[in-house]
Amino acid sequence: MTLISRFRSPRTQGILLLTPALGVYAMFAIWPMIDVLILSFQDWNGITENREWVGLRNYYHILYNDPVFWVAFKNTFIWTVLSVVIPPLLGLGLALGLNQKLILRAPLRAIYYLPVIIAPIAVATMWRWMYDPFFGLFAQLLADLGLSSWAVDWLGDRDVALYSIFVAYVWQNVGFSMVLFLAGLQSVDSSLIDAAHIDGANRRQVFKNVTLPALRPTITIVLVLSTISSLKAFDIIYGMTGGGPAQSTQMLALWAFTQSMEIFDYGRGSAVSVVLLLLTLAVVIPYMRWSQKQESDAQ
Amino acid sequence: MIAPALNMKRRDPVLIGLWISLALVALVWLTPVVFITFTALKSEAEIFSTAAFSVPSAIEWSNFGVAWIKGNFSQTFFNSTVITLVKVPLGLLISAMAAYALAQIKLGWNKALLLFVLFGAMLPFQVMLAPLFNLVNSLDLIDTYPGVILPYLAFGVPYQVFILHSFFRAVPKELTEAALIDGATHFTIFRRIFLPVSLPVLAALLILDFVSTWNEFAMALVLLQDKNMWTLPLGLMSFQGQFSSNYGELNAAIVMTVLPATLVYLIFQRYFVSGLTSGAVKG
Incomplete structure (x- = not known):
């Protein structure tokens, strides 16, 4: 076969079109994932040539001898539960409201979505300043209301800090759920709603029996995306507390980073990463199977 | 909801209540942005002496210039x-x-x-x-x-x-x-x-x-x-x-x-x- 005719084969052309994207993806996204798995069975400080195999020692260490790991695990769990419940519920509420024909609907939607496009690290910086115990927004508001005694050191108090960060996270993420729900609501058949009204159904009945069933696929998507994005919470915590005070806001993603990049224990950091990766896969794989099934049902 | 526009004309109380609550929450959503912008435009003295939501009295543009240089x-x-x-x-x-x-x-x-x-x-x-x-x-x-x-x-x-x-x-x-x-x-x-x-x-x-x-x-x-x-x-x-x-x-x-x-x-x-x-x- 000459070069020209080879070039004309659809298969070759397809491979040429695929290679740049697949190549960079395999090398810079898939390989690091494999490498993190390998590293989790090794002892390495990031500098020496030698990566020594240590079997399951890193896992043993993080599970049995590292109290911070369990704090991070617990915080990640709390964080995930909160972020799967609160932002999607608020987002659904806003979407239902803003799906009505209301005056100034578009600007209202824009306001709710605005925080989504702000860099998480800038959100962290903004809220750190708002939580400033002396001149921050909350300290001032409480002082104006004569409630200074309610003021706490929002990011400095071990019992409060995680939830203070979460408030900022909600502020940033509600708009995302809202937009997905708004799009999902477009798929609700309006003639069904009209028919239900004619039959004398009230708003609640319409919501429960018409809107909610039609939203089911959207709800699944929002919940899965919320879970995934909550497991990777990193920027906002790094920026607001760095995991402190006294590790009270430590999370798995941040702890993996700290172990590897700041304590230079790549093995233990990678073991934490693998735990987080497994947790993510436990959500992702069923979801992918579900969406494959949806797709083949649709065809 | 059959004809939402009509409903608004008849001033459906539910929709009005809904609109008011959506607008109020939107105001809350905007507060961080307003607070940050106002603070950015205030002098140090004004930040310490005035309330969080007071409009800057004299706009301090120099904050931007100084931050631009200091922050590289x-x-x-x-x-x-x-x-x-x-x-x-x-x-x-x-x-x-x-x-x-x-x-x-x-x-x-x-x-x-x-x-x-x-x-x-x-x-x-x-x-x-x-x-x-x-x-x-x-x-x-x-x-x-x-x-x-x-x-x-x-x-x-x-x-x-x-x-x-x-x-x-x-x-x-x-x-x-x-x-x-x-x-x-x-x-x-x-x-x-x-x-x-x-x-x-x-x-x-x-x-x-x-x-x-x-x-x-x-x-x-x-x-x-x-x-x-x-x-x-x-x-x-x-x-x-x-x-x-x-x-x-x-x-x-x-x-x-x-x-x-x-x-x-x-x-x-x-x-x-x-x-x-x-x-x-x-x-």
Whole structure:
């Protein structure tokens, strides 16, 4: 076969079109994932040539001898539960409201979505300043209301800090759920709603029996995306507390980073990463199977 | 809800109550932005002496100038611009090429390849920061533009391929086949037919990707260690560390970091929504 005719084969052309994207993806996204798995069975400080195999020692260490790991695990769990419940519920509420024909609907939607496009690290910086115990927004508001005694050191108090960060996270993420729900609501058949009204159904009945069933696929998507994005919470915590005070806001993603990049224990950091990766896969794989099934049902 | 416009005319109390509560919550949602902007425009003395929401009496523009210089903003701004301007169009092009091949050319394992790519859309790269550093370091690309652009490309591919693939697949195969019989190559068909028809989708993805590249922090933190290579988010973080008590300047720095993405959003608003939802909600 000459070069020209080879070039004309659809298969070759397809491979040429695929290679740049697949190549960079395999090398810079898939390989690091494999490498993190390998590293989790090794002892390495990031500098020496030698990566020594240590079997399951890193896992043993993080599970049995590292109290911070369990704090991070617990915080990640709390964080995930909160972020799967609160932002999607608020987002659904806003979407239902803003799906009505209301005056100034578009600007209202824009306001709710605005925080989504702000860099998480800038959100962290903004809220750190708002939580400033002396001149921050909350300290001032409480002082104006004569409630200074309610003021706490929002990011400095071990019992409060995680939830203070979460408030900022909600502020940033509600708009995302809202937009997905708004799009999902477009798929609700309006003639069904009209028919239900004619039959004398009230708003609640319409919501429960018409809107909610039609939203089911959207709800699944929002919940899965919320879970995934909550497991990777990193920027906002790094920026607001760095995991402190006294590790009270430590999370798995941040702890993996700290172990590897700041304590230079790549093995233990990678073991934490693998735990987080497994947790993510436990959500992702069923979801992918579900969406494959949806797709083949649709065809 | 049969005729919402009519309902409003009859002043449906439920809708009015709904509107008032939505507007009130929207005000709450805006407070952080207003507070930050006001603080950025106040002098140090005014910040300490006036209430949080008092409008700045004399606008202190110097906060911006001082923060710009102290924060090395001209350098970080430049780096962010270079990285974003290279990464976003290049990433979109390679994703579109791959999506076309997967949607329109029989390769035998299209479905498996597609799944392989989609898998990455769900992976948290935050988990892989250390091996990513390790890889880029072994290529001697730490503190270089390619060293951060290549991983950005890799983690942008899955979502874009996913969206574009579902779009390209909807184009009838007969169209491609007819063009092939007329002697066109797949490259020509991709460039002359598929790229032009997908311009709205590409625009939506372009804008989404601009914002997420502009805002990216965690990978840059690991891959760019030299101060002169930092992007805006890294610069802001370090500014906060060094000058956290110069409130006026800190808030000016926040405003400058956030402004470009905000402007892009306000100008191209409708593309955001279509870009986000075309993939996610269709399933």
